[in-house]
Amino acid sequence: MALLRGVFIVAAKRTPFGAYGGLLKDFTATDMAEFAARAALSAGKVSPETVDSVVVGNVLQSSSDAIYLARHVGLRVGIPKETPAITINRLCGSGFQSIVSGCQEICSRDSEVVLCGGTESMSQAPYCVRNIRFGTKLGSELKLEDTLWTGLTDSHIQMPMAITAENLAVKHQISREDCDRYALQSQQRWKAANDAGYFDNEMAPIEVKTRKGKQTMQVDEHPRPQTTMEQLNKLPPVFKKEGTVTAGNASGVSDGAGAVIIASEDAVKKHNFRPLARIVGYFVSGCDPTIMGIGPVPAISGALKKTGLSLKDMDLVEVNEAFAPQYLAVEKSLNLDPSKTNVNGGAIALGHPLAGSGSRITTHLVHELRKIGNKTNMPGLKIITVAPCDIRAPAPNCPSDTSPTKATLPSSPSILSSNSKHQPRNLSTASDFGCILHRAAPHWIRNLVTELTGDGDKENSLQQAHGQGFDPPQNEMIKLELTNPEFPLAQTFCSSEI
Numbered sequence: 001m002a003l004l005r006g007v008f009i010v011a012a013k014r015t016p017f018g019a020y021g022g023l024l025k026d027f028t029a030t031d032m033a034e035f036a037a038r039a040a041l042s043a044g045k046v047s048p049e050t051v052d053s054v055v056v057g058n059v060l061q062s063s064s065d066a067i068y069l070a071r072h073v074g075l076r077v078g079i080p081k082e083t084p085a086i087t088i089n090r091l092c093g094s095g096f097q098s099i100v101s102g103c104q105e106i107c108s109r110d111s112e113v114v115l116c117g118g119t120e121s122m123s124q125a126p127y128c129v130r131n132i133r134f135g136t137k138l139g140s141e142l143k144l145e146d147t148l149w150t151g152l153t154d155s156h157i158q159m160p161m162a163i164t165a166e167n168l169a170v171k172h173q174i175s176r177e178d179c180d181r182y183a184l185q186s187q188q189r190w191k192a193a194n195d196a197g198y199f200d201n202e203m204a205p206i207e208v209k210t211r212k213g214k215q216t217m218q219v220d221e222h223p224r225p226q227t228t229m230e231q232l233n234k235l236p237p238v239f240k241k242e243g244t245v246t247a248g249n250a251s252g253v254s255d256g257a258g259a260v261i262i263a264s265e266d267a268v269k270k271h272n273f274r275p276l277a278r279i280v281g282y283f284v285s286g287c288d289p290t291i292m293g294i295g296p297v298p299a300i301s302g303a304l305k306k307t308g309l310s311l312k313d314m315d316l317v318e319v320n321e322a323f324a325p326q327y328l329a330v331e332k333s334l335n336l337d338p339s340k341t342n343v344n345g346g347a348i349a350l351g352h353p354l355a356g357s358g359s360r361i362t363t364h365l366v367h368e369l370r371k372i373g374n375k376t377n378m379p380g381l382k383i384i385t386v387a388p389c390d391i392r393a394p395a396p397n398c399p400s401d402t403s404p405t406k407a408t409l410p411s412s413p414s415i416l417s418s419n420s421k422h423q424p425r426n427l428s429t430a431s432d433f434g435c436i437l438h439r440a441a442p443h444w445i446r447n448l449v450t451e452l453t454g455d456g457d458k459e460n461s462l463q464q465a466h467g468q469g470f471d472p473p474q475n476e477m478i479k480l481e482l483t484n485p486e487f488p489l490a491q492t493f494c495s496s497e498i
Contacts, residue, residue, distance in 0.1 A: 007106050018254055040117075062125045122255055235248045
């Protein structure tokens with residue numbers, strides 16, 4: 001749906017992602033969410049007292065305090081005890097759903113500023129013994145259950161997630177060699193991006209203890225950039241004889257968290273926040289659980305239809321890489337351009353800490369959009385439920401409550417003017433969640449109204465705008481925000497599955 005109020009991302013940070021049993025294994029999901037939240041509050045210059053609600057996604061609930069997770073995160077970072085909090089679970093889309101839920105609170109005027117996020121400690125997933133609380137018979141065998149393994153198996157269809165990827169490999173005729181080649185590309189792209197410092201602005205460093213003493217962790221631990229094709233080819237299939245999924249071409253079990261702070265336009269003005277992106281709408285969809293990884297296809301398709309855009313409008317695409325065959329099935333189904341997809345590497349390299357991934361993707365896209373500028377982005381992650389969002393990012397040199405002057409505009413081939421066609425170039429990412437990011441300053445409709453009519457007659461000016469080639473994707477966007485018609489416009493989609 002489209003949002004009924006202007007909602008902005010004013011801060012976004014994430015922790016480095018830790019390997020399974022790695023540097024972050026001793027931190028709970030609550031701890032990591034706290035680290036990300038503190039960093040986001042600081043980066044956005046958001047006082048804890050201004051936060052009206054806390055929404056945090058978490059899937060496995062791996063620590064003893066997990067049932068209080070969102071509440072404890074809020075209290076730990078100094079948010080007043082009167083401020084409500086809720087922990088949510090939409091599986092791998094939980095990080096995205098936290099933002100959707102926050103938007104709903106703002107649109108209903110229950111909140112003006114919401115701390116959102118997603119966090120997961122897969123390393124701390126416990127073992128348990130079921131059905132012994134009320135006693136057992138003499139000689140009964142006690143079965144120890146690995147909650148991590150059972151959590152990654154869908155009991156409704158009695159199928160591990162990796163088998164759903166194998167099903168896609170068969171259906172879409174994807175070979176083992178294709179999967180290994182793609183996995184190698186993900187590792188190499190992550191290394192190039194990391195060496196170039198592309199992740200620096202989004203990262204919230206963590207002090208960790210090692211055998212050599214304390215050290216600051218500020219780089220993802222899971223990537224293996226030294227991986228070679230020969231090494232990948234030698235790995236055996238894990239779930240199916242002659243299958244395609246191996247330890248080298250699947251996303252890694254990992255630990256990590258992200259935090260995204262969103263605020264209404266009124267709050268942005270009141271507190272003088274510097275908005276990074278504007279959220280315009282969201283969309284949710286499901287798919288056959290036996291091929292759950294194909295979720296980005298209906299998600300992205302629905303999001304594009306909602307906004308009147310196509311993949312041809314996109315300059316950059318990102319699809320969460322749960323498994324290489326899953327990603328490749330999505331690529332084939334949507335006819336994605338590999339040269340424009342996951343250009344900085346994905347979950348095969350970084351790891352996939354369930355609820356943390358939606359927050360990571362959103363955080364990375366926001367900062368990548370600010371870095372690149374003048375483009376449209378579509379993030380994705382896989383989850384059985386889909387929720388695309390439409391986001392627009394203000395100019396880097398422009399506060400949200402002012403219109404950019406020509407002197408502050410970055411150069412861009414994508415210009416929206418009163419006498420030009422609406423043809424923004426786009427970045428995008430795929431999954432079951434979708435969002436569109438626009439690099440545009442707020443109040444563009446009011447500015448366009450003034451320029452076209454000079455008298456602020458909105459209805460008449462909008463009719464003129466249509467006549468001069470401006471065709472907004474959906475009417476709700478017109479109600480929410482306008483920018484200088486000469487300002488470069490960039491759009492971004494984000495999607496997620498499981």
